[in-house]
Amino acid sequence: LIIDNVRLYDGYDYKQSELNYHVTLEGGKIKAIGKGRTSEKGTHVADGKERVLVPAFHDSHLHFLRYGLMKRELDLRHVTSWEHMKEEVRSYYPEMEEGDWVVGRGLEDNAFTDRDSLLEAKDLDELHLHTYMFFLHEDGHECIVNHKVMDLLRKEEKFKDIPEDFKEKNDNGEWTGRFKDTAVHFIKHHFRSRSTQDAKDALVYGIPHLLKHGITTIHSDDLNFIGSYDRLWDAYTSLENEGNLPIRVYLHHYIFNKKNLEDYLANHSYRTGEGTERVKVGAVKIFLDGTQRLHTAAMRIPYQDKEETSGNAVYSQEQLNEILMLAGQNRMQVAMHAIGDRAVEQAITALEQPGARTDLLRHRIIHAQTVGQDLLSRLEKLNAVIETQPSFLLSEWDKKEKWVGKDLVPYCDAFKSFMSHSIPFTLSSDLPIGSLNPFEGVFAAVNRTDLEGKPTGGWQPQEKLTVDEAFRGYTSVPTLIELNENNNEGRLIKGERADLLLLDRHPLEIEKENIHQIKVVETWSSGKKVYDIHQH
Numbered sequence: 001l002i003i004d005n006v007r008l009y010d011g012y013d014y015k016q017s018e019l020n021y022h023v024t025l026e027g028g029k030i031k032a033i034g035k036g037r038t039s040e041k042g043t044h045v046a047d048g049k050e051r052v053l054v055p056a057f058h059d060s061h062l063h064f065l066r067y068g069l070m071k072r073e074l075d076l077r078h079v080t081s082w083e084h085m086k087e088e089v090r091s092y093y094p095e096m097e098e099g100d101w102v103v104g105r106g107l108e109d110n111a112f113t114d115r116d117s118l119l120e121a122k123d124l125d126e127l128h129l130h131t132y133m134f135f136l137h138e139d140g141h142e143c144i145v146n147h148k149v150m151d152l153l154r155k156e157e158k159f160k161d162i163p164e165d166f167k168e169k170n171d172n173g174e175w176t177g178r179f180k181d182t183a184v185h186f187i188k189h190h191f192r193s194r195s196t197q198d199a200k201d202a203l204v205y206g207i208p209h210l211l212k213h214g215i216t217t218i219h220s221d222d223l224n225f226i227g228s229y230d231r232l233w234d235a236y237t238s239l240e241n242e243g244n245l246p247i248r249v250y251l252h253h254y255i256f257n258k259k260n261l262e263d264y265l266a267n268h269s270y271r272t273g274e275g276t277e278r279v280k281v282g283a284v285k286i287f288l289d290g291t292q293r294l295h296t297a298a299m300r301i302p303y304q305d306k307e308e309t310s311g312n313a314v315y316s317q318e319q320l321n322e323i324l325m326l327a328g329q330n331r332m333q334v335a336m337h338a339i340g341d342r343a344v345e346q347a348i349t350a351l352e353q354p355g356a357r358t359d360l361l362r363h364r365i366i367h368a369q370t371v372g373q374d375l376l377s378r379l380e381k382l383n384a385v386i387e388t389q390p391s392f393l394l395s396e397w398d399k400k401e402k403w404v405g406k407d408l409v410p411y412c413d414a415f416k417s418f419m420s421h422s423i424p425f426t427l428s429s430d431l432p433i434g435s436l437n438p439f440e441g442v443f444a445a446v447n448r449t450d451l452e453g454k455p456t457g458g459w460q461p462q463e464k465l466t467v468d469e470a471f472r473g474y475t476s477v478p479t480l481i482e483l484n485e486n487n488n489e490g491r492l493i494k495g496e497r498a499d500l501l502l503l504d505r506h507p508l509e510i511e512k513e514n515i516h517q518i519k520v521v522e523t524w525s526s527g528k529k530v531y532d533i534h535q536h
């Protein structure tokens with residue numbers, strides 16, 4: 001097969017956007033890249049119509065199963081009052097049986113017009129009393145549950161291990177029904193188990209959305225939304241066996257403690273990067289802290305707008321070190337959620353242990369939203385990879401200073417600093433929290449404004465990336481963390497897997513402030529066309 005009459009771009013070579021090429025595919029790979037038009041004719045020649053051929057995207061951090069499941073959950077993002085929320089819950093879940101779960105997401109009760117206090121479990125008593133109720137806040141890091149769920153939690157021995165900071169209490173020391181971060185993961189993990197079929201349905205719903213945005217490889221953290229790694233594995237691999245998995249997947253394994261990792265190692269033979277043709281074991285996922293919005297991200301100095309706290313580290317350094325050593329000895333890559341600079345420092349200290357094998361396993365730090373000069377210098381010497389989510393900047397840039405203070409602002413989402421210290425970093429969506437569209441991530445990294453162009457000139461403009469640099473964060477850099485696939489570089493070169501896109505505009509020709517408007521016209525996975533804009 002020859003894709004003829006295309007222009008090329010991959011963030012490295014092919015700077016001359018006007019040149020024409022033809023690309024020959026064979027056996028799911030790029031066999032040759034030729035200048036000009038092909039002289040061959042026939043049904044094996046496809047006219048690319050001067051579209052721009054680029055490597056397909058990798059989304060290195062998202063929650064894909066959750067995205068698919070969300071269509072069955074009540075979306076509360078448009079709800080602005082408690083009265084409205086009650087109406088929505090009653091009409092979305094009209095007939096509920098004892099033991100059913102009411103699940104809502106996107107809640108922003110801090111902005112409700114008819115309340116001046118946040119919702120608590122006792123308020124939920126005004127709704128279906130006989131069901132379990134779970135409402136997730138807009139940012140995914142805080143939830144509100146009803147008394148029936150709290151009764152379950154009290155019986156759970158392991159819930160006692162979750163730090164008390166994550167369980168909100170009233171003046172009498174009783175739980176209010178609001179839980180944060182690690183406690184939220186626990187609740188999701190333990191009580192909301194799903195069948196393999198539920199999961200498959202959700203994935204089948206989600207896949208076309210990935211292809212539409214040109215994403216053919218994902219690293220997904222799903223375990224909390226199904227409750228069993230084996231069921232999760234079965235869901236993806238049975239789609240693969242049925243020929244219905246046109247993407248490649250790395251499945252994170254969430255752990256809370258070292259014991260969880262020991263259990264995985266004892267019961268599973270695959271290590272990171274191993275698996276079937278399209279489904280691989282991904283990284284061990286672990287949360288070191290919370291978020292800045294909730295002041296639970298672990299900072300080295302107190303929050304400017306809440307001076308009594310500097311956030312919460314979930315683990316002691318010793319606990320984390322042990323987990324990294326165990327992972328290093330067993331060829332398991334670790335991906336650590338670390339937002340505050342204290343959590344990032346903890347992660348670095350753990351990664352610096354030779355036994356963690358960061359050199360080989362390319363462990364990952366997710367978010368790293370606040371760093372420091374010392375941390376950049378230490379990261380420079382490691383082989384670790386940072387996973388950034390530039391699209392978060394669209395909604396958070398105006399709040400950063402009141403969280404971290406003036407001195408640390410230059411170290412927030414410091415993408416260019418990662419670049420100049422040769423610290424590899426990916427761009428990713430964190431779907432369903434951030435936008436799935438990679439061009440929105442590129443937009444945010446290149447412009448450092450919201451989509452309306454605010455603030456003028458960009459926030460902390462010295463940290464803007466070039467289009468090339470941002471593009472590589474979705475194409476070539478993620479291949480570094482995809483162990484056992486060293487022959488693939490996420491570039492347009494001979495021998496690469498033919499995971500390719502045709503774009504309607506050239507990323508270097510379009511004005512930077514319009515880069516999010518680039519559309520994927522076709523998506524190809526292993527040499528097969530799996531999406532065509534004209535058929536949708």
Ligand SMILES: [Zn+2]
Nearest residue numbers: 061062063430
């Ligand atoms: Zn995430």
